[in-house]
Amino acid sequence: MxxxxxxxxxxxxxxxxxxxxxxxxxxxxxxxxxxxxxxxxxxxxxxxxxxxxxxxxxxxxxxxxxxxxxxxxxxxxxxxxxxxxxxxxxxxxxSPTGSLPAWGSLAGDRDAARLEFVNASPSASPLLAEAYGVASERIQGRFASGGYAPSGLFELRESIAAYYRGRGVPTTADNILVTSGATDAIHAVLATFTEPGARVLVEHPTYPGVVELVHSLGGRCIPVPIDPDDTDEFVASADRAARQSAPTLAYFMPDFSNPSGARLPLGSRRQLSATMHRHAVLTIVDEVAADLSFDGGPGIEPFGAATPDIATVTIGSMSKTVWGGMRVGWVRAEAGLLARVAATYARRQLSASIFDQLAAVELMGKYDEVRRVRADTSRVARNHTVALMRDLLPNWRFRVPDGGLALWCPLPDGLRSSALVAEANSHGLLLAPGLRFGTGYAFDDHQRIPFTRSLPEISSAVEIVARLSSAGVPTPPLASNTTAPVV
Missing domain, CATH: 1.10.10.10 (Winged helix-like DNA-binding domain superfamily/Winged helix DNA-binding domain)
Incomplete structure (x- = not known):
């Protein structure tokens, strides 16, 4: 065995x-x-x-x-x-929840014959082509170099530092490590600080890649249930979990969490940050979705801004505001913590793409416009998805988020995500099973519906889900229910 x-x-x-x-x-x-x-x-x-x-x-x-x-x-x-x-x-x-493929392999490349709704990843920003044009001119002056920038190009690190200073967090280029996307950043941080047997607090539901990675490093995720409408209880639950389990790390998404869409208000995030610091828990703050607000108002104070800098490590990326194919992410941390992460990252990666970094410098120079364009597009897609769901799936319930990338839907009684996903796959629609967003057998009674595709694609996907839901998808017995379909 x-x-x-x-x-x-x-x-x-x-x-x-x-x-x-x-x-x-x-x-x-x-x-x-x-x-x-x-x-x-x-x-x-x-x-x-x-x-x-x-x-x-x-x-x-x-x-x-x-x-x-x-x-x-x-x-x-x-x-x-x-x-x-x-x-x-x-x-x-x-027992394991079945032979689940790795999170990154669920969708694969987009296939014109299939609707890919596994990844909540939007199409490229209309500002990207121009930024790559500028990068193609500027990169010629770097051909004489070796082509590596282990910590990231200075001008990009300074642009990212200025972005944090604009949000009220004192930051210099020395606090920034540029990585090849957020996934690389998360891997470098967790690989640095996760000891075998370590316990890591995670909000529940959470991003599946983190659960996989913590387990591969010999750690164990401690789930903290999150209700977007009761963030005070989330803070209290995290406090209890820290007292009971003695974790060394926490991984939170305080802004438009994937998949719940939760956003911690100012009071809750300050209290949660202070609570983790009191328990000597290093908090990894995933801000990949932090700039995906639809209301256009001022952002909430970044998580950890009111606690000592050594208490948090922040991860950011341009994958959601610009494009997932642009592999530029970063880690922001106190210099001593960042040096440890950089040493780990150097063993995995020599440098993020210089070409992508030059394009990122150009985009950071007009980042307010980048955010506005993404918010406008995503708001239209969210409203379209919500209207379709309410019309075609009137017995489904969900919270309409103020930002982010997806709806997180509790399923009607008797409907299971694993069965729905398997049936949708046979109809050309790829979805992520709700089980993937939990640490055990949780969330087979939930389904994530991204609103990151084109409006016609969203219409087709919701129509397929509505047909399957109304027809009644048989709920498999436990033995097969624990095995997610290969999608």
Whole structure:
């Protein structure tokens, strides 16, 4: 049997996550079933993630103050239902959610015969062609050089630093590392600070690439449920999770989070930043969507601006405001932290593309226009998508975001994202399964609908989803429901 390569959860930690009132107030049913139901709940909502090694029966029985036979019976019940599996000589593990392809491979290249709605990535800004034209002229003066800029071109780092200064965050070029897109930036930061066994707080739902990367580095994501309409509770939940799990890192998207669309107001982000600093948790702030507001008003104070600079590492990118094919991202951090990230990045990448960086310098010089153009286009697409959804899918509920890239839709009762995605695939529509945005079996009852494609493409995609939803997509049993389709 292949090793699951999991991180472990201790017996005291798992016992602390089980609601004690369910054990005290059970209504005559067997205690082992109550414990099994609690463990299933923790797995299903992502508090205990797939591939996690569970504590030994004896250890958990001591922490729960129940007999070992009771815990053994609960484990057996979950094994028979497919939630956990035993690996001889290694222990008991939460079953993986199936043979899921890597997040980046779900969509592949755009195919004219298929509608690709996996990635929430807009088409290129109309300002990009001119910027590449300028770059093609300026790059000729650099042909005599070796073509590498390990930290990024100085003029680009200075432009990015000026962007942060304009948002009220004192920044110099020495605080900026240019990377080949946000994914490279996230990888460099997490690879620098994630020790084997480390716990990383993530909002839940969250960006799938981070969950994959943390797991590959030997860490474990600790999910913190986020409700865009109750950000105060999110702050309180993050505080509790930090006290219970002793994480060393947190990964948050405070502005138009992917996929929930949540945006933390000023008070919430200040309190959350201060809370993480108090718990000695280094916060990785993903601002890839920070400039995707539709209202045109002043931005909210950047996360971490009111706490010591050493408490946060910020990631930015031009992939959403300009184009995903323009591989320019960056890390902003205190000089000492940035030096560690830069050392990690140098082992992976010698330099981001000089040509793309020169184009980025040109675009940063007119970034207000870049943001306005993207906001205007995205607002029209969002409104078009919302109107279609309300007309064709009246029983679907969703929150209309003030920015960002997608709708995050709780599905009607009886409809599962994994089944919907599989059926949509056979009709030429590629969607990302809701399961991919959680740490366990969570969010198979949600579907992300990006509004980043052309209006005709959006119309076609929503029409397909509406036909499938009205026809009724069969819900697969647990054994097949845990395996996401190959899309």
């Amino acid at each position: 292949e090793s699951l390569d999991a991180t472990a959860i201790s017996a005291p930690e798992l016992a602390a996550r089980i609601d004690p009132s369910t054990l005290r107030n059970r209504s005559g049913g067997p205690l082992y079933l109550v414990i099994a139901d609690e463990l299933r709940r923790l797995i299903e909502n992502g508090e205990v993630s797939a591939r996690t090694r569970l504590p030994a029966e004896r250890a958990l029985s001591i922490s729960l103050d129940v007999s070992r036979v009771t815990v053994a019976s609960a484990y057996r019940h979950l094994r028979e239902a497919g939630w956990i599996s035993a690996q001889r000589g290694s222990g008991t593990y939460v």
